[in-house]
Amino acid sequence: MTAVEVGVDSHLDDAEVAEVLELVEQATASDGVSPLSEHVLLHLRHGGDERDMHLRAHRNGVLVGYAHLDTTDSVEGSSGELVVAPEHRRLRVGHDLVQRLIDLSPDGRLRLWAHGGRADAAHLARAMGFAQARVLWQMRRSLLASLPAASWPEGIRVRSFRPGVDDAAWVEVNAAAFADLPDQGGWTIDDLHRRMHESWFDARGFLIAESTHPGNEGRIAGFHWTKVHGRGAHGHGHEPIGEVYVVGVAPEWRGTGLGRALVLAGLAHLRRVGLAQAMLYVDASNTAAIRLYESLGFTRWDTDTLYRR
Numbered sequence: 001m002t003a004v005e006v007g008v009d010s011h012l013d014d015a016e017v018a019e020v021l022e023l024v025e026q027a028t029a030s031d032g033v034s035p036l037s038e039h040v041l042l043h044l045r046h047g048g049d050e051r052d053m054h055l056r057a058h059r060n061g062v063l064v065g066y067a068h069l070d071t072t073d074s075v076e077g078s079s080g081e082l083v084v085a086p087e088h089r090r091l092r093v094g095h096d097l098v099q100r101l102i103d104l105s106p107d108g109r110l111r112l113w114a115h116g117g118r119a120d121a122a123h124l125a126r127a128m129g130f131a132q133a134r135v136l137w138q139m140r141r142s143l144l145a146s147l148p149a150a151s152w153p154e155g156i157r158v159r160s161f162r163p164g165v166d167d168a169a170w171v172e173v174n175a176a177a178f179a180d181l182p183d184q185g186g187w188t189i190d191d192l193h194r195r196m197h198e199s200w201f202d203a204r205g206f207l208i209a210e211s212t213h214p215g216n217e218g219r220i221a222g223f224h225w226t227k228v229h230g231r232g233a234h235g236h237g238h239e240p241i242g243e244v245y246v247v248g249v250a251p252e253w254r255g256t257g258l259g260r261a262l263v264l265a266g267l268a269h270l271r272r273v274g275l276a277q278a279m280l281y282v283d284a285s286n287t288a289a290i291r292l293y294e295s296l297g298f299t300r301w302d303t304d305t306l307y308r309r
């Protein structure tokens with residue numbers, strides 16, 4: 001079989017991005033799960049960071065694989081994700097892409113995300129010297145089943161996010177709520193705006209809990225940003241499903257039941273817009289969060305795994 005040629009680019013033009021996204025759609029249809037995270041898809045569509053690298057594998061002029069390399073995290077090391085065309089798997093395309101990712105990592109360290117708990121991804125990672133470092137669960141719940149009403153702490157009112165008004169205050173609260181999780185807590189105004197410009201963004205489903213206490217009136221106490229997959233021009237090959245996208249609570253409001261109330265309010269919103277299912281992602285080591293979600297009817301559905309070399 002003809003050898004694979006792997007090219008490396010710092011930027012892709014619109015036609016090249018469209019070609020990669022078509023490859024992602026083919027893999028998603030075959031596997032039932034997207035091979036690339038939202039983070040990488042955003043970088044593909046909107047240009048990403050100037051230190052991003054795009055690796056494209058061609059065989060006989062046909063795109064058969066793609067990998068994304070992010071070298072911006074000097075603490076944890078570079079991270080990569082990849083997709084291989086279903087009909088070209090087990091033909092060393094994945095191996096060649098991963099080897100180039102390793103070679104291009106500035107200090108030789110590399111983290112690889114594999115989505116959907118696929119056995120072939122685990123085999124490739126182990127064969128190339130990677131070990132499992134982190135596991136994310138995808139959990140799901142029916143929205144047709146009984147849903148308790150939200151019980152709000154005293155001194156809280158709830159409204160929708162106001163684009164252009166709440167932006168800076170939300171970034172500040174998000175940073176405080178996720179101070180121990182830099183992947184989330186490190187979001188900037190630009191990160192927020194990239195997502196606000198996505199076709200799925202709907203401010204009505206971005207719930208803001210604010211304080212009514214004198215002296216702190218109007219201050220954001222917590223939030224639940226919901227998301228809908230599979231609706232619109234770039235929908236997935238499944239019925240629309242809601243997502244508990246991000247739930248955050250300001251440190252001073254922890255332990256008040258605000259997080260649970262926000263989750264329930266977001267689920268109620270997703271039900272009102274006509275959805276039958278909701279999903280979320282949670283770190284498998286976050287037992288407190290898993291207990292909360294299980295108490296609200298969520299069960300484990302799928303797994304994403306981070307491998308470290």
